[in-house]
Amino acid sequence: MKNNLKNFLFASMALILVFNLSSCGGGTIEEDDKEMLEILDVYTNNTVIKTYNLLANNAIDLFELCENLQESPTDANVLAAANKWKEARKYWELSEAFLYGPAEYNSLDPRIDSWPLDKNTLDQELAKDMTGVDAPHARVYYGVNLIGFHAIEYVLFENGQAKDVSKITTNELIYLVAVAGVLMEDCVLLEASWTDDISSTKKRILEEAELEISSNFGYEMLNAGSAGSRFKTPQQAVREIIGGCETIADEVGNEKIADPYETKNVLRVESWYSWNSLDDFTNNIISIENSYLGGMEGYRTGKSLSDYVNSKNEQLDKDILEAIETAINAIKDIPSPFRNQLDNPASAPMIEAAMDACNNLLDQLSLIDEVVE
Numbered sequence: 001m002k003n004n005l006k007n008f009l010f011a012s013m014a015l016i017l018v019f020n021l022s023s024c025g026g027g028t029i030e031e032d033d034k035e036m037l038e039i040l041d042v043y044t045n046n047t048v049i050k051t052y053n054l055l056a057n058n059a060i061d062l063f064e065l066c067e068n069l070q071e072s073p074t075d076a077n078v079l080a081a082a083n084k085w086k087e088a089r090k091y092w093e094l095s096e097a098f099l100y101g102p103a104e105y106n107s108l109d110p111r112i113d114s115w116p117l118d119k120n121t122l123d124q125e126l127a128k129d130m131t132g133v134d135a136p137h138a139r140v141y142y143g144v145n146l147i148g149f150h151a152i153e154y155v156l157f158e159n160g161q162a163k164d165v166s167k168i169t170t171n172e173l174i175y176l177v178a179v180a181g182v183l184m185e186d187c188v189l190l191e192a193s194w195t196d197d198i199s200s201t202k203k204r205i206l207e208e209a210e211l212e213i214s215s216n217f218g219y220e221m222l223n224a225g226s227a228g229s230r231f232k233t234p235q236q237a238v239r240e241i242i243g244g245c246e247t248i249a250d251e252v253g254n255e256k257i258a259d260p261y262e263t264k265n266v267l268r269v270e271s272w273y274s275w276n277s278l279d280d281f282t283n284n285i286i287s288i289e290n291s292y293l294g295g296m297e298g299y300r301t302g303k304s305l306s307d308y309v310n311s312k313n314e315q316l317d318k319d320i321l322e323a324i325e326t327a328i329n330a331i332k333d334i335p336s337p338f339r340n341q342l343d344n345p346a347s348a349p350m351i352e353a354a355m356d357a358c359n360n361l362l363d364q365l366s367l368i369d370e371v372v373e
Contacts, residue, residue: 032373033225036234038303039294043241044194044221046295046302051095051287052191056202058088059187066152066180070173075165082162082274085152088187089276092149093283096248097291100240101217102193110144111186115270117154118145130174135181135209142179151179153273160275160337185209194218235372241305242372245288246365249327252284253358257331257338261351264342275337281354285327288361292320305368312371316364323361330357 065081092112095103103109125146138147155176157163168176188202189211195218206213220229224237231237256277260268271277290296294304310317334341334350341347 033234035303035308036238036372037222037224039241039305039308040221040224040234040237042294042302042304043291044218046299047290048095048098048221049191049195049218050296050299051091051290052187052194055088055091055095056184056187056191056198058084058091059184060201060205062088062152063177063180063184066177070177073165073168073173075162078156078165078168079162082156085149085156086274086276086279089149089271089274090279090283092187093280094287094290094296096251096284097287098241098244099247100244102190102214106189106193106214107144108186108190108193110148112148112183112190113150114144114148115150116145116267117150118143119154122146122151122154126169126171126175128171130171133174133178135178135185138175138178138182139185139209142182147179147182149183150271150273152176152183153271153276157274160273185211189213238305238372239369241291242365242368245291246362248284249288249358249362249365252281252327252331253355253362256281256284257351257355257358260339261342261355266339266342269339269342272337272339275339277338278331278334278336281331281338282328285324285331285358285361288365289324289328292324309368309371316367316371320361320364320368323357323364327354327357327361330354 062081062084065077065084069077069081099109103112121143125142155163155168155172158167185205188198188205192198192202192206192213193215196216220231221237221240223229224231224234229237231240256270260266266272269277271280292304293300293306294302306317306321309320330350331354334354335344335347341351
């Protein structure tokens with residue numbers, strides 16, 4: 001009897017052990033974690049850090065061109081700065097699917113891209129003596145609605161074109177260089193908040209601006225589930241990617257397009273001085289594509305979130321990719337400039353189709369959580 005009981009207990013313990021290994025996946029959980037970490041590696045290095053690197057590089061170039069314009073005010077130099085603004089702007093918009101992390105907790109998103117400008121206060125500032133106004137002054141005394149991309153846009157553009165240099169005042173040139181300096185510093189800080197691997201020039205920019213890096217968020221993404229990361233599991237970090245994509249899909253459809261269209265208020269149209277709005281919206285959706293496919297155009301290698309979803313639910317992956325393409329094409333179908341279409345009945349179907357496409361993309365993205373184990 002005693003031996004039988006002993007044998008029964010051993011058998012029961014063995015069954016429990018087998019059950020626990022099976023229900024926890026045994027090696028399956030480790031394999032799934034490995035797959036998630038591969039996705040995070042490609043996403044972090046080839047999507048986020050690569051985008052921020054290009055953003056920071058172009059922001060540095062933009063600052064230098066604004067300095068050059070101040071030193072030599074010519075139409076050619078206005079055009080050069082305006083074109084570089086568009087290039088830098090592209091990489092900012094390509095980053096909007098990952099506005100969590102440093103962009104959020106360092107308040108870099110509002111500093112870089114608050115809209116609309118506080119034009120009344122700006123006009124008051126520009127009427128003052130601007131002697132001594134520089135980037136440190138702008139960083140301390142100008143609120144988020146007086147700095148960033150749109151402050152620079154205001155000086156450089158008029159009716160979608162590079163402004164005639166004769167229309168740019170001396171005070172505006174001083175202001176331009178000051179806010180371009182702040183933008184450059186903030187863009188460099190954003191890159192440095194994701195990776196230690198930045199150039200000596202960028203390190204010097206941060207040192208001179210006395211800007212401190214609070215954490216290495218890229219390290220935390222790459223080491224999700226390990227000590228030193230705020231993410232307890234790789235899956236939690238991957239869900240951060242999904243959440244970032246959902247947020248910008250919602251924002252493009254229900255705020256950036258819908259708000260000005262429904263209110264018929266041109267002042268709510270982002271980037272309307274440069275008429276860059278539709279490019280902004282398109283690049284926002286491409287930022288989702290880059291996050292989902294891993295990397296960015298020309299830098300797609302390794303495991304992507306799309307690969308993982310496809311392995312779990314091939315139809316869902318197909319639906320997401322189709323929804324991304326549909327949203328991009330629908331935005332491109334809106335006649336340009338967007339600011340001139342708000343009261344145009346002929347453009348209403350295209351605008352509403354773009355809003356619907358963004359919301360459909362949002363719906364498809366929300367289903368990814370079901371397959372991330």
